[in-house]
Amino acid sequence: MSKKDSVTIYDISKELNISAATVSRALNNNPKISVKTRELVMKTAKKLNYKQNKLALALKSGRTNTVGVIVPYINRNFFSAVIDGIENELSPHGYHVIICQSHENVELEANHVTTLLNTKVDGIFMSVSKSTEDHDHFQKVLNEKVPLVFFDRKKDIQGVSSVTIDDFKGGYLATEHLIKQGATRIAHFSGNLNLEIYRKRHDGYIKALKDYGLPVNEKWIVHTNSKIETGASAVSELWQEKTVPDAIFSASDYAALGAIQELKKLNVSIPDEVSIVGFSNEPFTKFMELPISSVDQTPVLMGQIAAQVFLEQINGNQSLSIEKKVVLAPELYIRKSSNKEKNLKGKPLASME
Amino acid sequence: MSKKDSVTIYDISKELNISAATVSRALNNNPKISVKTRELVMKTAKKLNYKQNKLALALKSGRTNTVGVIVPYINRNFFSAVIDGIENELSPHGYHVIICQSHENVELEANHVTTLLNTKVDGIFMSVSKSTEDHDHFQKVLNEKVPLVFFDRKKDIQGVSSVTIDDFKGGYLATEHLIKQGATRIAHFSGNLNLEIYRKRHDGYIKALKDYGLPVNEKWIVHTNSKIETGASAVSELWQEKTVPDAIFSASDYAALGAIQELKKLNVSIPDEVSIVGFSNEPFTKFMELPISSVDQTPVLMGQIAAQVFLEQINGNQSLSIEKKVVLAPELYIRKSSNKEKNLKGKPLASME
DNA sequence: TACTTTAGTGCAATCGATTACAATTCAACA
DNA sequence: TGTTGAATTGTAATCGATTGCACTAAAGTA
Numbered sequence: 001m002s003k004k005d006s007v008t009i010y011d012i013s014k015e016l017n018i019s020a021a022t023v024s025r026a027l028n029n030n031p032k033i034s035v036k037t038r039e040l041v042m043k044t045a046k047k048l049n050y051k052q053n054k055l056a057l058a059l060k061s062g063r064t065n066t067v068g069v070i071v072p073y074i075n076r077n078f079f080s081a082v083i084d085g086i087e088n089e090l091s092p093h094g095y096h097v098i099i100c101q102s103h104e105n106v107e108l109e110a111n112h113v114t115t116l117l118n119t120k121v122d123g124i125f126m127s128v129s130k131s132t133e134d135h136d137h138f139q140k141v142l143n144e145k146v147p148l149v150f151f152d153r154k155k156d157i158q159g160v161s162s163v164t165i166d167d168f169k170g171g172y173l174a175t176e177h178l179i180k181q182g183a184t185r186i187a188h189f190s191g192n193l194n195l196e197i198y199r200k201r202h203d204g205y206i207k208a209l210k211d212y213g214l215p216v217n218e219k220w221i222v223h224t225n226s227k228i229e230t231g232a233s234a235v236s237e238l239w240q241e242k243t244v245p246d247a248i249f250s251a252s253d254y255a256a257l258g259a260i261q262e263l264k265k266l267n268v269s270i271p272d273e274v275s276i277v278g279f280s281n282e283p284f285t286k287f288m289e290l291p292i293s294s295v296d297q298t299p300v301l302m303g304q305i306a307a308q309v310f311l312e313q314i315n316g317n318q319s320l321s322i323e324k325k326v327v328l329a330p331e332l333y334i335r336k337s338s339n340k341e342k343n344l345k346g347k348p349l350a351s352m353e
Numbered sequence: 354m355s356k357k358d359s360v361t362i363y364d365i366s367k368e369l370n371i372s373a374a375t376v377s378r379a380l381n382n383n384p385k386i387s388v389k390t391r392e393l394v395m396k397t398a399k400k401l402n403y404k405q406n407k408l409a410l411a412l413k414s415g416r417t418n419t420v421g422v423i424v425p426y427i428n429r430n431f432f433s434a435v436i437d438g439i440e441n442e443l444s445p446h447g448y449h450v451i452i453c454q455s456h457e458n459v460e461l462e463a464n465h466v467t468t469l470l471n472t473k474v475d476g477i478f479m480s481v482s483k484s485t486e487d488h489d490h491f492q493k494v495l496n497e498k499v500p501l502v503f504f505d506r507k508k509d510i511q512g513v514s515s516v517t518i519d520d521f522k523g524g525y526l527a528t529e530h531l532i533k534q535g536a537t538r539i540a541h542f543s544g545n546l547n548l549e550i551y552r553k554r555h556d557g558y559i560k561a562l563k564d565y566g567l568p569v570n571e572k573w574i575v576h577t578n579s580k581i582e583t584g585a586s587a588v589s590e591l592w593q594e595k596t597v598p599d600a601i602f603s604a605s606d607y608a609a610l611g612a613i614q615e616l617k618k619l620n621v622s623i624p625d626e627v628s629i630v631g632f633s634n635e636p637f638t639k640f641m642e643l644p645i646s647s648v649d650q651t652p653v654l655m656g657q658i659a660a661q662v663f664l665e666q667i668n669g670n671q672s673l674s675i676e677k678k679v680v681l682a683p684e685l686y687i688r689k690s691s692n693k694e695k696n697l698k699g700k701p702l703a704s705m706e
Numbered sequence: 707t708a709c710t711t712t713a714g715t716g717c718a719a720t721c722g723a724t725t726a727c728a729a730t731t732c733a734a735c736a
Numbered sequence: 737t738g739t740t741g742a743a744t745t746g747t748a749a750t751c752g753a754t755t756g757c758a759c760t761a762a763a764g765t766a
Contacts, residue, residue, distance in 0.1 A: 006497070008722055019746050024724060034744060054472045055412045056722035059751050064408065066451070066472070075430075075437040075653075084428040087454055096451045096472065098419070101440055119407045119419075119449065144359070228640075257640055264642075284637035287581075287610060289617075300428075361752055372716045377754060387714060409752035412721050 007050045015044055027052070058120065066096045067310065068116035070126040072104045077282055078299050079127065082151055085303020086125060093311065095122070104129040110137040123147040123310045128155055130195060147313040151306045152297070153197060161313065161324040163306040167197045170295040170330035171204025174249045174277040177293070177332060179212045181275050181340055183247035187220035189234055189255045201251045201279065220245055224255040231258025239266055246274055247338070253278035253285050253294055260290065260337065275338035281331075291335035298328055360403045368397050380405070411473065419449045420663065421469035423479040425457045430635055431652050432480065435504055438656020439478060446664065448475070457482040463490040476500040476663045481508055483548060500666040504659045505650070506550060514666065514677040516659045520550045523648040523683035524557025527602045527630040530646070530685060532565045534628050534693055536600030540573035542587055542608045554604045554632065573598055577608040584611025592619055599627055600691070606631035606638050606647055613643065613690065628691040634684075644688035651681055 009023040016023075018037070026033045026041035033041075044050075058064040069086060071079040087097050098121065102109035109129050116124055117140065124141055128150065135157060141148045142159050150162040178186050188205045191198035202221070209216055220238070224230035231250060235258070238244060250256035256278030260270060268274055270290060278285060281296035309324050316322060362376040369376075371390070379386045379394035386394075397403075411417040422439060424432040440450050451474065455462035462482050469477055470493065477494055481503065488510060494501045495512050503515040531539050541558045544551035555574070562569055573591070577583035584603060588611070591597060603609035609631030613623060621627055623643060631638060634649035662677050669675060 006722095010722075020723080021725075021747080022745055024722095025745090028724085032744065037744080051467075051471050053412075053722050055408065055417065056751090057724080059406075059408045059412050059753095060722085060724055062751080068449075073437070074427075074440065075433045077428075077430075080428045080433040083452070084426070084454070087427065087452065091453070094468075096421075096453075096468070098449045098451050099436070099440065100444070100449075101437070114404075115447075115449070118404050284640045287637045287641070289642045359752095362754095363752080373753080374717080374755075375715055377752095378715090381754085385714065390714080406752050409721090410754080412723095412752085413754055415721080 006053070007048045008053065009050070011048055012041060012044050012050060015048065016040060062120070063122055064120050065094050066098060066119070066121050067123040067125065068098045068100060068112070068119075068121040070100045070102055070109060070112050070116075070124065072102050072127065072129050074099055074101055078152075078280060078297060081299035082127070082303040082306070085300040085305075086307045087303075088300075089304045089307035090310075102129040104131055106132045106134060110134070113137040113141060117141065117144055117146065121146065122314065123149065125149045125151060125306055125310070127151055127153045129153075130192065147310055149306050149310050149313075151302055153195065159323055161309050161322065161326075163302050163309060163326040163328065164197075165297050165302065165328045165330045167200035167330070168204040168207070170279065170297075170332075171201035171249070171251075172208045173204075173330065173332045174279070174293075174295050175205045175208035176212070177334065178247040178249060178275050178277060178338060179208065179214065181247070181271070181338060183245075183275055184214060185217070185220070185243065185245045186214070186247040186249060187217075187222065187238060187245035189222050189224040189231060189248060189250035189252065189259070191223075191225060191251045193223070198251050205249055224250070224252065224258075226252040226254045228254050228258035228261070231255030231260075232262040233258075235259045235262040235266075239263075239268075244274075248274060248276045250276065251279045253280045253282040253292065256292055256294070256337075257284070257288075260292065271336065271338050271340055275340070277332075277338050281333055286333070286335065290337055293335045293338040294333050296331040296333055298331065302328060359406070360401045361406065362403070364401055365394060365397050365403060368401065369393060415473070416475055417473050418447050419451060419472070419474050420476040420478065421451045421453060421465070421472075421474045423453045423455055423462060423465050423469075423477065425455050425480065425482050427452055427454055431505070431633060431650060434652035435480070435656040435659070438653040438658075439660045440656075441653075442657045442660035443663075455482040457484055459485045459487060463487070466490040466494060470494065470497055470499065474499065475667065476502065478502045478504060478659055478663070480504055480506045482506075483545060500663055502659050502663050502666075504655055506548065512676055514662045514675065514679075516655050516662060516679040516681065517550075518650045518655065518681045518683045520553035520683070521557040521560070523632065523650075523685075524554035524602070524604075525561045526557070526683065526685045527632070527646075527648055528558045528561035529565070530687065531600040531602060531628050531630060531691060532561065532567065534600070534624070534691060536598075536628055537567060538570070538573070538596065538598045539567070539600040539602060540575065540591060540598035542575050542577040542584060542601060542603035542605065542612070544576075544578060544604045546576070551604050558602055577603070577605065577611075579605040579607045581607050581611035581614070584608030584613075585615040586611075588612045588615040588619070592616075592621075597627075601627065601629045603629065603631045606633045606635040606645065609645055609647070609690075610637070610641075613645065624689065624691050624693055628693070630685075630691050634686055639686070639688065643690055646688045646691040647686055649684040649686055651684065655681060 009020045012023045013020040023041050026038040069083055074080055100112040138157050148160045152164055154162040190202050193199050222234040224234050248259055256276050278292050278294040281294040285292040285294045305326050313322050362373045365376045366373040376394050379391045422436055427433055453465040459482055491510050501513045505517055507515040543555050546552050575587040577587050601612055609629050631645050631647040634647040638645040638647045658679050666675050
């Protein structure tokens with residue numbers, strides 16, 4: 001009703017007494033149209049303030065130039081940084097990015113997938129929620145032949161590309177760094193081991209210990225989540241024992257922060273008595289008075305790469321379903337919390353190639 | 354080409370030997386359709402795995418159930434929190450949210466507006482970029498009769514609703530708090546005074562000083578931006594004078610952090626010699642060893658309210674262009690950096706009604 | 707029995723742009 | 737002058753769903 005005012009190619013065709021087809025071709029620089037007509041059309045289009053209706057185009061072409069991104073929470077540094085990367089990479093190619101939050105809830109996640117498919121997005125990016133076990137909704141995407149790209153948190157599904165970081169290396173790097181700082185009793189604050197990312201960080205930690213001939217002490221592998229409190233309580237429990245760790249590799253920066261706060265209460269000096277490395281390189285880690293060492297996940301790059309993988313898939317031969325698995329190298333940022341030689345400024349000092 | 358597989362109402366109509374019109378009506382629970390037919394259609398739709406093509410619907414109805422959000426950077430706590438609020442409020446109503454980044458660039462901003470209009474979004478939310486002086490692209494939105502809602506950073510344009518916080522009150526609250534802590538020489542680190550938000554914070558600061566009979570010292574009003582370094586250098590300059598401030602109200606948390614870092618170098622004790630309050634309540638402020646007092650902008654709420662304003666506008670009488678200006682109350686979080694009685698935990702202790 | 711309702715469906719236009727195929731124009735050439 | 741072919745332009749179908757209007761058949765009324 002209220003949209004009657006928008007100008008269409010028919011308005012232009014009436015104005016010039018030519019057919020809408022000619023107008024369409026002229027606007028699309030079809031070489032079959034004479035220069036004279038083309039210019040006339042262009043001029044008139046400008047005069048009438050014509051804007052191509054992308055909806056009609058999308059219906060006809062089957063491409064919306066829109067992609068969907070599903071993340072647990074957009075309001076989380078890591079995820080918003082990935083979205084940043086995706087948006088910046090895709091925007092110049094004329095794509096719009098629709099964002100959806102799953103709140104770590106499979107059902108919401110599946111709903112979002114459905115509605116995104118109904119709106120005919122050209123691709124879907126997602127980091128699966130923690131509670132996701134079911135693969136039905138992923139299969140739906142594949143059935144519709146819509147490219148699906150996982151980032152960070154993936155599921156192994158045939159035909160689905162993914163971009164992740166090498167969490168194993170991240171865990172290894174962090175642990176190795178602590179060992180090289182002289183630590184021999186390294187505790188690990190782990191996340192939910194059902195999630196691949198946390199399992200791999202854990203495995204990297206174990207591998208480093210073994211490579212350097214250090215024993216694995218199960219008591220020092222504590223399950224925490226990404227909350228400050230869990231890191232603090234983990235420390236207060238560990239420090240009731242006779243033998244205490246001389247380093248902590250935490251799979252979460254928040255748990256690392258909690259650990260630091262608790263250790264200060266216990267008058268344990270950092271990094272001299274205990275060195276600490278976190279994971280994710282959350283912005284706050286470098287702002288602290290005692291800046292926290294952390295493994296960076298290069299989220300912006302991850303988003304960019306994910307976008308590139310999508311573009312390849314879209315532009316490549318549709319028929320063969322490409323399945324690309326990109327694994328990015330994490331970067332360890334060494335800061336005061338684990339650096340006994342106090343001359344470093346938090347630049348990436350190590351990264352395995 | 355590859356989309357040949359998707360099921361349409363025509364497939365259902367063929368299957369049942371009825372017309373597509375009947376199928377459409379049945380699916381929409383049109384009472385004119387007999388119960389028998391309706392059930393048959395529903396059953397067949399399910400059997401064939403029919404999904405309504407939102408694109409066709411959008412073209413016909415003129416509504417896409419999609420809104421656009423334009424922010425300077427999505428990867429900024431404040432903005433991603435606002436988007437969180439918008440998404441959570443609108444998602445249950447069936448809306449999708451497209452995000453665009455302006456990178457504080459007017460031209461990019463205007464481009465995004467254009468492409469959003471071309472994709473026929475049902476509404477646009479935006480926080481204008483710093484460099485925006487031009488109002489042409491806003492006018493375009495209004496011409497298309499698409500609801501436009503500004504949040505946080507607004508421009509005064511007739512017919513445009515906005516949701517902001519009372520920056521004046523924020524500045525006043527922060528300054529008043531510092532005064533009540535005993536400060537008499539309060540410096541202000543201001544942002545770009547061309548932006549309304551910074552001007553108002555500044556004005557609130559001035560008003561508080563005057564209300565409490567304190568002199569305004571122009572030398573203590575320093576222009577910084579949201580960078581740590583500018584806060585640090587502001588301090589190092591101010592501290593070269595004979596008389597130094599005994600408190601700082603910074604319009605940016607980052608500048609406040611820089612100030613704190615610099616003051617520590619100068620061995621100035623906080624909050625005893627100098628009290629500090631920042632603005633935005635960035636996550637890091639509460640994680641510091643010396644947690645920083647800050648004015649919270651309630652970004653999630655801001656997003657929710659903005660979404661509600663949009664919904665009212667959409668559902669209300671289209672013909673009269675409602676123009677709603679919502680101003681939210683900021684909340685001062687008092688933390689150690691400005692609290693000389695050391696028994697507070699960072700809960701909102703003050704908020705003007 | 708003849709006529710009026712009314713419930714239930716179908717026809718065809720519409721939203722705006724694209725495009726295969728047909729039709730027209732016009733210059734070049736025999 | 738008639739023919740051919742290239743250059744332009746027009747016609748109409750298509751993408752998928754909705755909806756005003758017309759139509760059929762069954763039920764109700766006189």
